[in-house]
Amino acid sequence: MGLMRTFLGLLKGLLYALDGLRKVLHLVLLLFIFGALLAASQTMLPIIPRSAALVLAPQGRIVEEMHGDPLERALAEASGDMRAETLLRDLVDVIDHARDDERIRALVLDLDGLERAGLPALQDLARSIRWFREAGKKVYAHGEGFTQRQYYLAAQADAVYLDPFGYVLLDGYAYFRSYLRGAVDKLAVDINVFKVGSHKAGPDSWTRSDMSPEERDNAKTWVGALWDGYKADVAAARELEPALIQAYADEAVTGIQATGGDLAQYALARGLVDGLKTREEFEAIVAAVAGKDDETGAYKAVDWRPYLSIVRSEDVLSRAADRKVGIIVASGEILDGEQPPGLVGGDTLAAMLREVRDDDDYAAIVLRIDSPGGSIMASELIRREVAALAASGKPVVASMATVAASGGYYIAMDADRIIAAPTTITGSIGVYAVIPTFQRTLAKMGITSDGFGTTGLAGTMELDRELGQEAKQILQASVDPSKYPMDTLMRRLFTLGVTMVRESMKALVEGDRLLAEQAIRREEDADQMYWLITRLLLTAQMEDGVREKLGIRHRLWIVGYRVISKEFESVADHAEETARTVIHLLDAGKAFPNGVTKGLFRISEDVLQAYASGINALLTGDFTTANEAIDAQEGFAEKVAALQRQLFLEVDDPETLVHLTRILHGIERINDYAHSVAVIATNRYLEQPSNLSQPGKPGK
Numbered sequence: 001m002g003l004m005r006t007f008l009g010l011l012k013g014l015l016y017a018l019d020g021l022r023k024v025l026h027l028v029l030l031l032f033i034f035g036a037l038l039a040a041s042q043t044m045l046p047i048i049p050r051s052a053a054l055v056l057a058p059q060g061r062i063v064e065e066m067h068g069d070p071l072e073r074a075l076a077e078a079s080g081d082m083r084a085e086t087l088l089r090d091l092v093d094v095i096d097h098a099r100d101d102e103r104i105r106a107l108v109l110d111l112d113g114l115e116r117a118g119l120p121a122l123q124d125l126a127r128s129i130r131w132f133r134e135a136g137k138k139v140y141a142h143g144e145g146f147t148q149r150q151y152y153l154a155a156q157a158d159a160v161y162l163d164p165f166g167y168v169l170l171d172g173y174a175y176f177r178s179y180l181r182g183a184v185d186k187l188a189v190d191i192n193v194f195k196v197g198s199h200k201a202g203p204d205s206w207t208r209s210d211m212s213p214e215e216r217d218n219a220k221t222w223v224g225a226l227w228d229g230y231k232a233d234v235a236a237a238r239e240l241e242p243a244l245i246q247a248y249a250d251e252a253v254t255g256i257q258a259t260g261g262d263l264a265q266y267a268l269a270r271g272l273v274d275g276l277k278t279r280e281e282f283e284a285i286v287a288a289v290a291g292k293d294d295e296t297g298a299y300k301a302v303d304w305r306p307y308l309s310i311v312r313s314e315d316v317l318s319r320a321a322d323r324k325v326g327i328i329v330a331s332g333e334i335l336d337g338e339q340p341p342g343l344v345g346g347d348t349l350a351a352m353l354r355e356v357r358d359d360d361d362y363a364a365i366v367l368r369i370d371s372p373g374g375s376i377m378a379s380e381l382i383r384r385e386v387a388a389l390a391a392s393g394k395p396v397v398a399s400m401a402t403v404a405a406s407g408g409y410y411i412a413m414d415a416d417r418i419i420a421a422p423t424t425i426t427g428s429i430g431v432y433a434v435i436p437t438f439q440r441t442l443a444k445m446g447i448t449s450d451g452f453g454t455t456g457l458a459g460t461m462e463l464d465r466e467l468g469q470e471a472k473q474i475l476q477a478s479v480d481p482s483k484y485p486m487d488t489l490m491r492r493l494f495t496l497g498v499t500m501v502r503e504s505m506k507a508l509v510e511g512d513r514l515l516a517e518q519a520i521r522r523e524e525d526a527d528q529m530y531w532l533i534t535r536l537l538l539t540a541q542m543e544d545g546v547r548e549k550l551g552i553r554h555r556l557w558i559v560g561y562r563v564i565s566k567e568f569e570s571v572a573d574h575a576e577e578t579a580r581t582v583i584h585l586l587d588a589g590k591a592f593p594n595g596v597t598k599g600l601f602r603i604s605e606d607v608l609q610a611y612a613s614g615i616n617a618l619l620t621g622d623f624t625t626a627n628e629a630i631d632a633q634e635g636f637a638e639k640v641a642a643l644q645r646q647l648f649l650e651v652d653d654p655e656t657l658v659h660l661t662r663i664l665h666g667i668e669r670i671n672d673y674a675h676s677v678a679v680i681a682t683n684r685y686l687e688q689p690s691n692l693s694q695p696g697k698p699g700k
Contacts, residue, residue, distance in 0.1 A: 046306035053290035057110040060084020062117035064370040065331035067342030095128040109141040111150040118402025120421035129156040142282040155237040161277040167263035188440035195432030334374030346378025353385035364395040373406025387414035485551040500575030516579040526572035567673040574666040611674035618681035629678035
């Protein structure tokens with residue numbers, strides 16, 4: 001017994017010791033994390049000499065948004081595993097601030113650490129460097145070698161110096177892809193592709209062994225545009241002809257042989273650099289302008305990162321209390337759900353847009369996009385919030401960076417204004433889905449599948465058996481629903497919006513909460529239909545075959561459909577807002593004056609009937625009906641004025657008066673939409689040459 005007690009005592013002591021060690025290690029870990037965060041957040045403001053050169057030394061990739069959240073970046077920096085990235089906005093702000101700083105006499109471009117940057121980002125930096133020079137300050141560049149991206153920025157300097165053993169590598173732009181068709185065949189994998197758009201080459205990696213003619217034509221256009229832009233910019237900065245930049249690359253072999261293999265001499269002979277200088281010789285040149293550092297013997301230098309802390313601190317001190325312009329960055333692939341910085345999460349970005357929409361401190365929003373696209377659903381969630389933000393009265397400007405393609409373009413469509421750089425890669429040329437199945441692969445190993453389902457679709461989407469025919473048809477329809485004529489889709493969206501308006505107005509008259517909730521539920525269907533129409537119109541703009549399948553006879557009609565579908569969606573949005581107003585007033589116990597609500601209902605019915613006439617005229621080509629729709633709007637302003645007077649006379653509660661007046665204004669907007677549809681229908685009829693001489697004759 002004594003021995004057992006001794007053993008148990010030792011075991012208990014060991015457990016206490018282990019628990020104590022755990023607590024100590026936990027404390028050490030917390031101290032490490034706190035120290036890393038503290039180190040990352042502490043930036044000493046540098047002391048700037050009365051005369052110095054600002055050294056701009058970007059590292060890694062120039063990005064619109066850093067990858068990972070601040071904690072991840074702090075821990076990565078503390079452990080030495082931080083991804084090399086530099087924010088474009090930091091570089092631009094530093095240069096712009098230094099331009100007006102009398103202590104900064106020159107700018108030195110140290111580009112050895114620059115690895116990747118899109119041409120639009122380089123152009124933004126080049127613009128700031130050019131403004132710096134226009135302020136009368138010198139810009140110098142020196143390198144042991146310049147890659148194509150590095151040289152673009154170096155060329156913006158007053159003087160470009162290269163180490164005598166250095167090089168300037170300009171090899172143009174290239175576009176290559178890997179194709180897996182051979183491996184797929186050997187592995188006996190079935191690749192099921194569903195797509196729309198002949199130039200949509202995303203799935204070609206799985207289905208082809210080489211580049212398709214359509215993709216080659218497409219790529220030649222944008223790759224050539226990038227190279228032309230690069231040559232033009234560099235040639236302008238160096239006061240050369242663009243053809244000389246092309247010749248530098250094309251004639252590299254013979255040119256370098258002529259200099260005896262001296263790459264630096266080849267760059268000098270072609271005018272790409274102003275001299276061949278060692279680091280010490282270069283520093284002496286800069287010191288003559290910025291001053292000599294007596295301690296180091298080099299020029300007086302200020303590193304750009306500590307200088308950035310001065311810029312940011314002055315920004316905080318000078319920030320006014322007035323409403324500001326917010327900048328929201330959408331950088332990276334668009335994915336579902338919440339995502340960290342460096343990726344675009346549908347839920348994450350949608351929440352940010354909602355937040356600034358409800359924040360009165362923001363007067364306008366810039367949506368900065370640098371994304372190749374991604375998830376359809378995530379893109380749609382973001383687009384809805386952009387549309388809602390624009391509809392709230394806050395201007396939204398979509399600013400495109402290096403790339404804004406597919407979903408990256410889609411989320412910009414509802415902005416008030418879209419701006420792109422001349423070399424931004426943007427557009428949308430289709431959608432696709434790829435589903436592999438492995439039944440033949442498994443069969444080679446003796447694995448088979450057998451069974452049954454209670455419906456034709458049951459079990460048809462499993463990857464261990466062939467994709468069912470019905471599943472294939474559904475998947476193809478989901479990406480290419482162009483078998484439905486555009487007129488049919490437009491009529492469906494219009495009917496949905498009209499139904500919502502009537503339900504919400506009836507709910508107002510009857511005080512029916514359930515009817516209002518039903519109208520709200522339909523709004524998501526209207527959004528989905530609008531998104532479908534928009535996607536098809538974008539594809540039809542690129543593909544004549546799709547345009548013909550949709551029954552769109554003229555390219556100009558695409559613009560009209562785009563405008564009208566947007567108005568249809570706005571009708572649905574008004575109906576949802578009315579339904580939510582009804583629910584709010586019911587919850588608040590407000591009374592609805594019967595005469596006023598019936599008046600609102602009657603005037604809304606008049607508008608919807610005129611709207612329906614305009615739509616029928618548009619879809620049937622009936623000129624007479626279009627004129628009748630326009631004539632039906634005569635006297636509308638007088639009806640609105642009379643109803644407004646009735647509102648002020650019969651509604652005593654201020655809140656109810658505000659809400660009912662807002663509903664009336666929404667009806668006025670719908671009337672404006674009805675008028676525009678009737679006008680478009682009339683113009684479309686008159687566009688047909690056979691009808692110009694007989695405008696009273698119904699169209700076919």
